[in-house]
Amino acid sequence: GMLALKRDYNNIHNSYSSLLNRKLEAEIAVNLEKKQKGEQFRIIDPARLPRKPISPDLIRLFMIILAVGLGVGAGLIFVLEFLDSSLKDHDKFEDDLGLAVLATIPKVYQKKDYRLKRLNQVLTAFSILVAACLLAEFVLLVFYGVEPIMQIVQNLAGI
Structure with missing residues (x-):
């Protein structure tokens, strides 16, 4: 008896509290809508992802990078060859040192x-x-x- 009544009372009380909270939330939402009546926003055109980036100009950037890379590579080769003082063949040896080459040893x-x-x-x-x-x-x-x-x-x- 008494236990069932208490349980029913608690259930009804919880339902009442839940309904009261939802009523308060609805009133708050209505008040917000009334305050923002002139500030309603609508999406006219949905945003679209651009097909190509606006900046940087990738073709121009690629050409600049390619030119700089080739220039740096060619410059590095030139500097390394210029700084290399080794004698590569017997003709250069004879010209630079003025000595005759008696024999050359091939690389094994x-x-x-x-x-x-x-x-x-x-x-x-x-x-x-x-x-x-x-x-x-x-x-x-x-x-x-x-x-x-x-x-x-x-x-x-x-x-």
Whole structure:
């Protein structure tokens, strides 16, 4: 008896408190709407992601970086060759020192040298392939933008 009445009273009291809180929240929302009546905002045109960035001009930036990179590389090669005072062949030796060359000793290559040369060739080819892929990706991004490229990648990945 008494226990059931107390339980029912608590349930009804909790329901009443919940309804009272919701009523207060609704009144607050109505008051806010009345205060902001003149400040209602509507989205007329939804925002769209631009296809290409406005700045920087990627083609111009790429050309500048390419020119600077090639210039630095060529300059470095020139400086290293200029600073290299070693004598590479017997003609240069005779011209520079005025002495006759009696004999030259050829370089003897071992298996290790051939393996290192082959590894160097493979790594060079791989580096060129990676650079070509990066260049192709850059060109695609510049001319087509990010969205179409992302769509292609998602289609390939099966997303």
